[in-house]
Each structure stands twice: as C-alpha cells, then as structure tokens.
Amino acid sequence: MNCLLVFLxxxxxxxxxxAAEVAKPTALQFALNWKAxxxxxxFYAAKLSGSFEKRGGxxxxxxxxGAGTPVVQMVANSxxxxxxxxxxxxxxxxxxxxxxVALFAVYQTNPQGIMVHPERGFKSLGDVFAxxxxxxxxxxxxxxxxxxxxxxxxxxxLVPYAGGIAQFLTDANYSQQCFVTSEPLLAKKKNKPSQxxxxxxxxxxPYGTVVIARRQYLEKNPKQAxxxxxxxxxxxxxxxxxxxxxxxxxxxxxPAMDSETMKESAEVxxxxxxxxxxxxxxxxxxxxxRWTTLVNQLFELKLIKKKxxxxxxxxxx
Amino acid sequence: MNSxxxxxxxxxxxxxxxxxxxxxxxxxxLVLDRISFQVEPGEFVAVLGPSGSGKSSLLxxxxxxxxxxxxxxxxxxxxxxxxxxxxxxxxxxxxxRTVLRNTTLPLELAGWSxxxxxxxxxxxxxRVRLAEFGARYPHELSGGMKMRTSVARALTTQPNxxxxxxxxxxxxxxxxxxxxxxxxxxxxxxxxxxxxxxxxVTEAVFLADxxxxxxxxxxxxxLDHKVSLPESRDAELRTSLDYVNEVRRIAAAMPVxxxxx
Amino acid sequence: MTLRxxxxxxxxxxxxxxxxxxxxxxxxxxxxxxxxxxxxxxEVMQSLFDDRVELLLxxxxxxxxxxAGLALSFAAGTFFAIALSxxxxxxxxxxxxxxxxxxxxxxxxxPLLVIWFGFGQPTVIASAAIVSVFPIIxxxxxxxxxxxxxxxxxxxxxxxxxxxxxxxxxxxxxxPQIFSGLRIASGLAVVGAIVGEFIGGGGLGSVVxxxxxxxxxxxxxxxxxISSLLGVVLxxxxxxxxxxxxxxWHSSERNSS
Numbered sequence: 010m011n012c013l014l015v016f017l018x019x020x021x022x023x024x025x026x027x028a029a030e031v032a033k034p035t036a037l038q039f040a041l042n043w044k045a046x047x048x049x050x051x052f053y054a055a056k057l058s059g060s061f062e063k064r065g066g067x068x069x070x071x072x073x074x075g076a077g078t079p080v081v082q083m084v085a086n087s088x089x090x091x092x093x094x095x096x097x098x099x100x101x102x103x104x105x106x107x108x109x110v111a112l113f114a115v116y117q118t119n120p121q122g123i124m125v126h127p128e129r130g131f132k133s134l135g136d137v138f139a140x141x142x143x144x145x146x147x148x149x150x151x152x153x154x155x156x157x158x159x160x161x162x163x164x165x166x167l168v169p170y171a172g173g174i175a176q177f178l179t180d181a182n183y184s185q186q187c188f189v190t191s192e193p194l195l196a197k198k199k200n201k202p203s204q205x206x207x208x209x210x211x212x213x214x215p216y217g218t219v220v221i222a223r224r225q226y227l228e229k230n231p232k233q234a235x236x237x238x239x240x241x242x243x244x245x246x247x248x249x250x251x252x253x254x255x256x257x258x259x260x261x262x263x264p265a266m267d268s269e270t271m272k273e274s275a276e277v278x279x280x281x282x283x284x285x286x287x288x289x290x291x292x293x294x295x296x297x298x299r300w301t302t303l304v305n306q307l308f309e310l311k312l313i314k315k316k317x318x319x320x321x322x323x324x325x326x
Numbered sequence: 327m328n329s330x331x332x333x334x335x336x337x338x339x340x341x342x343x344x345x346x347x348x349x350x351x352x353x354x355x356l357v358l359d360r361i362s363f364q365v366e367p368g369e370f371v372a373v374l375g376p377s378g379s380g381k382s383s384l385l386x387x388x389x390x391x392x393x394x395x396x397x398x399x400x401x402x403x404x405x406x407x408x409x410x411x412x413x414x415x416x417x418x419x420x421x422x423r424t425v426l427r428n429t430t431l432p433l434e435l436a437g438w439s440x441x442x443x444x445x446x447x448x449x450x451x452x453r454v455r456l457a458e459f460g461a462r463y464p465h466e467l468s469g470g471m472k473m474r475t476s477v478a479r480a481l482t483t484q485p486n487x488x489x490x491x492x493x494x495x496x497x498x499x500x501x502x503x504x505x506x507x508x509x510x511x512x513x514x515x516x517x518x519x520x521x522x523x524x525x526x527v528t529e530a531v532f533l534a535d536x537x538x539x540x541x542x543x544x545x546x547x548x549l550d551h552k553v554s555l556p557e558s559r560d561a562e563l564r565t566s567l568d569y570v571n572e573v574r575r576i577a578a579a580m581p582v583x584x585x586x587x
Numbered sequence: 588m589t590l591r592x593x594x595x596x597x598x599x600x601x602x603x604x605x606x607x608x609x610x611x612x613x614x615x616x617x618x619x620x621x622x623x624x625x626x627x628x629x630e631v632m633q634s635l636f637d638d639r640v641e642l643l644l645x646x647x648x649x650x651x652x653x654x655a656g657l658a659l660s661f662a663a664g665t666f667f668a669i670a671l672s673x674x675x676x677x678x679x680x681x682x683x684x685x686x687x688x689x690x691x692x693x694x695x696x697x698p699l700l701v702i703w704f705g706f707g708q709p710t711v712i713a714s715a716a717i718v719s720v721f722p723i724i725x726x727x728x729x730x731x732x733x734x735x736x737x738x739x740x741x742x743x744x745x746x747x748x749x750x751x752x753x754x755x756x757x758x759x760x761x762x763p764q765i766f767s768g769l770r771i772a773s774g775l776a777v778v779g780a781i782v783g784e785f786i787g788g789g790g791l792g793s794v795v796x797x798x799x800x801x802x803x804x805x806x807x808x809x810x811x812x813i814s815s816l817l818g819v820v821l822x823x824x825x826x827x828x829x830x831x832x833x834x835x836w837h838s839s840e841r842n843s844s
Binding site for chain 2: 743755756
C-alpha cells in the first residue's frame with residue numbers, strides 16, 4: 010500500500026510541476042501612447058475581467074503614455090513587447106526597415122477629426138480651410154499633409170498643436186485637431202459647444218489605435234501573441250457591452266476625464282469600432298485593401314520613398 | 327617755456343588755508359589730527375609722511391573730493407572761483423581714448439567745443455613734449471609718457487592749484503628725475519600753487535619751496551620748513567652739499583618707520 | 588604660415604570629428620546601431636542637400652526672429668541695467684526679479700506666450716528675447732559697477748554730471764563686459780527662437796517638430812546642425828563688432844591671435 014502511494018505521488022510530480030508552471034503568470038508590458046481613456050477601454054476591461062490570465066497565463070502591465078511617447082521605437086528596440094501606435098507609424102517604420110507588425114485595430118473608422126466653433130457656419134472641411142482663422146494641427150503628421158494637399162489654397166493659418174483645448178475655449182477663430190471621442194466632449198463639459206468633421210470623410214481613413222509587436226518577437230512567441238490578442242478581443246467585446254467598471258479604473262488613472270465624460274465617450278466611439286454587423290470574433294481584424302490604400306496615400310504624400318509589402322504590415326491572429 | 331596766452335589772472339596761484347582740519351574714517355579711526363597750515367599763491371609745497379599717514383586723505387580734502395569732520399579747509403583764488411588740476415598716482419587714462427582725447431577731457435566736461443578743446447589740449451601736450459603722440463592709445467605709451475599725459479590733462483584748465491599724489495612713485499629713477507625737472511619748469515613758467523604728496527625725502531627736497539611733514543596716523547604736523555635751495559634746480563644739484571644737508575635735516579624730522587602713534 | 592603650421596592648427600580639432608563621423612557611418616551601415624536612433628552622417632548630408640531650400644528658408648526665419656529677439660533683449664536689458672546701476676535701492680529691489688528671466692523654463696511658459704502674442708513670429712521673438720535678456724542685464728550691470736574708482740574720482744573732480752559720467756566713462760568702461768554678455772545672449776536667442784517655434788510655428792523649430800512626427804531623425808539632425816551654425820554666425824557677428832570697438836584698446840582683443 011505504501012509503495013503504491015509513493016508511486017502515485019511520484020507519478021503525479023510532473024503534473025504538479027506543470028500545474029505550478031502554469032500557475033505562475035508571464036509578466037508582459039503593454040505600452041499605450043496616451044493616457045487612460047475610452048480609446049483604450051477594451052484593454053483595461055480585459056485586464057479587469059482576468060482575460061489575460063485565463064487565456065494564456067499572462068500578467069499584463071498596461072502603462073500609460075503621453076505626448077511624444079515613442080512607442081514604436083520602444084517596441085522596435087525590444088524595450089516593450091507590445092504597444093499601441095497609429096497605422097501610418099507602422100507603414101513608416103516598415104518603409105525604413107523596422108519590422109513591426111499590426112495585430113489588432115481598435116477603430117475601423119479613424120476618429121481623427123477637426124473641431125470648430127459652430128458659430129463659424131462651416132459645412133465641410135473645405136470651408137474650414139477656405140476661411141481665415143487658425144487651425145492647430147500636428148505639423149508633419151500624415152493627416153496634416155493629406156489635408157494640406159487636398160485643400161491646397163488654404164486661407165486658414167496652420168499652427169502647431171500643443172494638446173488640450175485651452176485655446177479653443179478662449180479664441181472664437183481657433184479650430185483644432187481632435188479625436189471626436191475626446192476633445193469635443195471635454196469642450197462640451199466646459200459649456201463650449203463644438204462641431205467636428207472627420208478626416209476619414211475627406212478620404213484619409215487609416216485604421217485607428219493598432220496593437221503592434223516586433224515580427225521577431227511574434228515568431229518566438231506565437232502562442233503568447235494569440236492569447237494576448239484573443240484576450241484583447243474579449244476585453245473590447247466586454248467594454249462595448251458595459252463600460253462602467255473599466256471606466257471606474259481609468260478615471261483613477263487619468264483625472265483629466267471624469268466618469269460621466271468617459272461613459273459618453275465610450276458610447277460615441279461605438280460606431281467607429283464596429284463596422285455594421287461585425288461578429289464578435291471579427292472585432293479588430295484588418296484587411297489588405299485598407300492597408301494598400303494607406304501605403305499609396307503615404308507614398309503620394311512623399312512620406313515614404315518606397316512602398317513596403319502590404320503582407321508585412323499586419324497579421325490577423 | 328612761456329605761453330603768450332597766459333594772462334595775469336591765470337598766473338596767480340590759489341591760497342590754501344587749512345585750519346585745524348581733522349578727519350576720521352570708520353574702520354581706520356582718526357586719520358588727520360588738527361592739521362593747520364597756510365599756502366600762499368604760487369608756492370610749491372611738498373607733503374611728506376610715512377605710508378598710511380593720511381597724506382592722500384589731506385590731498386583729497388584739498389581737491390574737494392571729501393569734507394573734513396572738524397576745522398575748515400578754504401581755497402581761494404585772486405579772482406573768481408579757484409580751479410584745480412589733479413594728477414593721480416596711477417596715470418588714470420581712459421584706455422579707449424587717444425592721448426589727445428584723454429587730455430581734452432576736463433574741457434569737454436566743462437562744455438568746451440571740440441575744436442577749442444583740441445587746440446588748448448594740444449598746447450599742453452606740446453608743453454610736456456608729447457605733441458607727436460596725440461593719436462596714440464595709452465597702451466602704446468611708456469609709464470613716463472602716460473604720466474606726462476596725465477599732467478598735460480591737469481594743465482588744460484589752467485588751474486590755480488595743482489594737486490599731485492605721488493605721481494612718479496611707480497616709475498624708474500631716470501624717468502622720475504626727468505619728470506621732476508619737467509614739473510619744476512612747468513611750475514616756474516605757469517606760477518600756479520602746487521601741493522605735491524610724496525614719501526620720498528629726496529624728491530620733496532628737490533621739487534619744493536616748502537616741506538610739510540606729517541606723523542604716523544593720527545597724523546599731526548611735525549614740521550613746516552622752507553627749503554633753502556636756489557630757484558633753478560638741475561641734475562647737478564642732487565650731488566651738491568646744500569642739497570644733501572637739506573635732505574638730512576628733513577630726514578631727521580621724519581617719524582621712524584614702523585612707529586605707531 | 589607654412590603648410591606644416593597650418594596643419595598643426597587645423598588637424599587636432601578636425602581629427603576627432605572625422606573619426607567619430609566615420610565610426611557613426613560604419614555603425615549605422617552595418618546595423619550595429621539602428622538608424623532611428625542615430626542617423627548615418629551620409630544620410631544627414633543627403634537630407635541637408637535634398638531639403639536645402641526648405642532648410643535655408645527656415646533658417647532665415649529663425650535667424651531673423653533670433654536677431655529681433657536679441658535686439659529687443661539688448662535694448663531692454665541695457666536700459667534695465669543702467670537704471671539699476673544708478674540706484675542702490677532700485678538694484679536691491681528689482682535685481683532678484685531679473686534673475687527670474689534666467690531661471691524660468693522657457694518650454695513651460697511658451698504656451699502662455701502664444702496666448703499673449705498669438706501664433707507666429709511675435710511669440711518666437713518674445714521667446715528669444717526672454718531667454719537672452721538675463722546675460723545682458725548681468726554682464727552690463729557688472730561692467731557698469733566695475734568702473735575704476737580713480738577714473739570716477741577724476742570725473743567727480745571736474746564736476747561731471749551723472750549723465751556725463753554714465754555716457755563718457757561708465758559705458759565705455761563697461762564695453763568689454765557688455766560684449767561678453769551679448770556673446771552669451773546671441774547663442775541663447777537662437778535657442779529661444781527655436782523653442783518658441785515649437786509652440787508658435789515656423790522656422791527650424793517647425794522643421795524639427797514635423798521631422799520628429801515623421802520619425803525622420805536624419806532631418807532632425809540636419810535642422811539641429813543648421814541651428815548650431817546660426818548660433819556660430821551670431822556669435823561671430825558679435826565678435827566682429829567687439830573687435831571693431833575694442834580692438835584699438837582692450838587687451839582681450841589685442842592679445843587674441
């Protein structure tokens with residue numbers, strides 16, 4: 010009897026060891042390129058519901074970013090394994106021989122827009138550019154160059170965008186770039202109504218807020234990447250259903266937004282995340298037509314000297 | 327070296343009446359202790375004394391740069407307000423101005439036109455034999471030449487009273503001797519009153535009609551002596567018996583160095 | 588100068604430059620160092636050539652703003668220093684606030700400048716002026732207060748008015764110090780102009796801003812190179828004027844070879 014017990018316990022050791030291994034989660038860093046906002050709500054929701062642990066035993070540490078956080082460089086340098094970037098940053102990097110890949114896109118429709126005072130009476134982006142006044146927009150950004158090329162004889166004066174809405178609140182002739190899910194809501198909170206025009210409607214619509222990683226890292230850790238993206242997909246589906254718990258956490262991290270505004274922002278952004286009738290498991294997936302269009306547009310704007318192969322830019326996992 | 331432009335008025339020297347003048351400074355205490363003397367127009371008076379004895383303070387009081395705490399120091403000219411010329415121990419030239427423009431300074435400050443000032447200053451530069459150096463800058467001059475410029479500057483206003491504070495102390499002996507003779511010639515020609523501060527007994531005896539000796543701080547008048555030497559003094563005089571005796575007499579009256587009072 | 592002597596004076600500073608440029612070029616080409624961290628010198632040269640028109644126009648904009656800012660800070664700084672030098676009470680009351688111009692981080696008040704002066708050159712000039720004013724105040728004040736006492740006595744002896752003392756004595760005497768302050772201020776004016784341009788737009792600052800957005804590090808380096816050249820040009824101009832004014836008499840000019 011004793012021998013049997015010893016044998017059984019010895020036989021059980023490998024399983025125990027494996028269980029212990031699975032029990033210890035892998036620590037992973039996930040770098041955002043801005044502060045915690047509904048734009049990243051799905052990631053926080055995934056962490057809250059334990060999706061990362063459940064799917065692949067991953068202990069994901071989400072770190073916020075700020076103006077100028079060089080997430081692409083951080084990922085390319087292997088400082089962090091996963092991060093958030095704009096789709097055009099992926100194209101620019103690939104054109105320069107830096108092998109980062111997009112894995113998941115939060116926004117199917119890019120929420121980048123131009124925010125104006127309604128009293129100006131603008132009916133389209135063309136009106137904004139044709140009228141005198143000031144437009145604060147990030148210099149050298151692809152959408153800036155796109156708009157400058159599209160509205161070539163602009164009367165409006167383009168100035169650098171330094172963040173925030175302070176100038177918008179005080180200057181009636183001031184328009185600025187915005188994320189339609191963010192700045193207009195902040196202005197509304199300060200009792201300043203605004204009107205937004207989507208740059209996507211003018212013809213520039215890259216995927217928004219994409220998850221990136223180094224190809225080398227993906228090739229070494231394919232299961233980890235699949236688990237991560239799967240958990241992120243779960244998190245976003247959760248967040249689209251109910252945003253309150255993730256918002257409660259994000260409010261503590263980012264005092265610039267209150268929970269009321271976050272809830273509203275989460276609602277406003279829904280149509281940007283889901284194309285019509287998107288099944289849950291397709292959330293965040295990308296296609297090569299969109300990426301090809303982006304590559305061509307960036308090439309025409311002379312932001313890249315040669316076009317990278319579209320297959321290298323993204324992977325749906 | 328007579329200048330035909332000198333008028334009788336300019337020939338007159340100033341009178342100095344120093345009556346029981348005292349001066350103290352915070353930190354150093356009493357520097358001048360009831361000094362009394364009188365200087366007649368046209369006299370060449372040397373003020374002798376050890377370092378720190380207040381000779382320079384006395385000169386500054388005479389120049390009007392400072393006021394006595396007690397007593398009074400009155401300077402009068404035969405007619406009108408007395409004008410003073412001052413020669414410092416360091417030539418004190420403005421390095422950014424030429425020799426000529428340095429010499430015209432007192433006249434510029436008094437409001438003279440450029441042309442007039444240049445004319446007047448050039449005369450004095452001729453007197454000190456620096457006429458060809460008018461366009462040079464101070465850094466191009468030797469120590470002796472800088473001092474002569476300083477003297478020319480002091481003479482441009484044709485002063486009744488010329489005040490000199492150890493002007494030749496920093497120069498080498500041959501230059502010093504040469505300048506001493508030049509100074510006496512100038513004095514003989516122009517006739518202003520001269521008050522010459524020095525610590526050198528031989529210099530005082532060579533230059534002055536009258537020597538005033540001050541003690542250590544707080545300085546009292548130790549000696550007021552008329553020098554018995556001829557009016558014209560040359561290099562030969564320095565080795566004559568009369569001169570050596572005068573030097574001895576004065577030297578004996580000087581306070582022993584290092585003796586605090 | 589003999590060829591040998593010429594080489595002896597030019598080679599020592601040139602050699603480290605050539606070596607480090609060579610190492611950088613090799614390192615980037617062999618991918619030891621990724622090009623988004625440090626651009627290959629040849630890429631920077633290429634960028635300089637390709638964008639030469641844009642860089643030249645931008646450099647001109649920055650230079651003119653820096654010059655305007657420098658002129659402003661020179662005028663205001665000299666006036667302020669003269670005012671402070673004539674009154675002990677005024678100096679004790681106001682000098683500590685002048686120090687504020689030295690310590691305020693321009694990058695954090697630049698957004699304020701935009702609110703007050705609007706976008707464009709006024710903000711850039713204001714930024715250049717604010718950053719460059721303190722060295723002028725400090726140096727000029729020092730120069731004015733260092734007047735040789737014997738010369739001051741000389742002027743007082745001839746009953747000079749304080750205006751005469753200021754104009755004919757104190758200011759000429761202070762010139763070497765004033766130029767020293769101007770030298771430092773001119774380099775700072777370029778820095779201030781570029782910082783102002785980050786927020787207010789225009790010039791080399793916006794070239795750097797856009798290049799950063801586009802991850803064109805080679806363009807950033809090219810713009811940075813041009814802006815250092817601007818600083819060199821300005822300081823050189825100050826040195827030239829200094830040599831003209833001081834050359835005949837000040838030891839600092841006479842002894843420099």
